[in-house]
Amino acid sequence: MQKTKINVIAETSLLAGLAMILDLLTQPMSLGPWISFSFKMVPIFILAFRRGIKPAMLAGLIWGILQVAFGEAAGNWLNLTQGFLEYFVAFSFVGIGGLVKPWLDKAMTKKETFKGLSLIILGIFLGTISRYFIHFIAGIIFWGSYAPKGQSALLYSSIINGSSWLGETLACSIALWLLYPFINIFLKK
Template sequence: MNKLRLVAMIEAAFFAAIAMVLDLLPSITIAPAVTISFSMVPIFIMAFRWGFKVSFLSGFLWGLLQLTTGNFYFLSIIQFLIEYFIAFAFIGFAGFFHPVIQKALKQGSKLAVSIWIVVAVFVGSLARYFWHFIAGVVFWGDYAPEGMSPVMYSFAMNGLAMLGAAVLCSIVLVILISASSRLIMKKRTAH
């Protein structure tokens, strides 16, 4: 295993742990099952810094860390896998924007970096909440208010959570990266 790959794996685990800590902080509650937090920020940093594979791994590890707190909802093994492993890992889809973000950084275009960060955050958030939406329809549909379809209920609840988290994470990341773009620059290691 080369040194750069080892650094990426260590950072993936470290940033998953940071996401877990942020997840323990109070969040904004807008409905009984809908909370908004900026806990995805560390996974997005991995996405911008290393790309898809490392951020996918970091998100997966964060989902795994959810087991340590006991703060998870387990209806069935399939629901658990979808909402804690697959959904969290899919935040890594923001990593597909790694090349354009790195290019904009090298060109010194703060506006382009900010725009691509916002786009990447929305893609990663949408990828995560797509799985929560599916689980909402299949597993949580019984909680829909009388007369509301499980599809609309899941769409509304997960859509609110996704939009809120994406906006909050975008704001935090644009401020962080504008203040210190080194946060998402890969460190070069000597061979």
């Protein structure tokens, strides 16, 4: 039992670190500060599908902390509440994709490829929509004053955060779709 806990902690830390490395490496793929086509959340999703919500949310939190520690959050931190929401809460919420784990385990055991892939896409959707919902709320509350004249904070946040959500959801979905033939290896305990 103790060995399992150590394995989960080690995997959580390693995959959070890998997410940070992918985040740093895929910065050039961003089409600006708000538009991104990146698969940097893939390690967190792999952990969510392998170990469930709690370890994945912890990995997301560690990733958010690493972003702050490495200065990736610099310039995007307006105040303590906004920074906490967008770097600690939002990144933790990627782990919500692990909600599909019980059904994914069954589909993988029965070798139901279409069902397994569908559940992975659903998990990606749940994790990314949860993360970007927090960014959307923060966008309205904290970034709305940056909206172009005549544009509401709601529309501004929808456009900015919606474009990033779409790009990252597509990138993660494509990456995990391509990895799907090997995913059983990743998901075995």
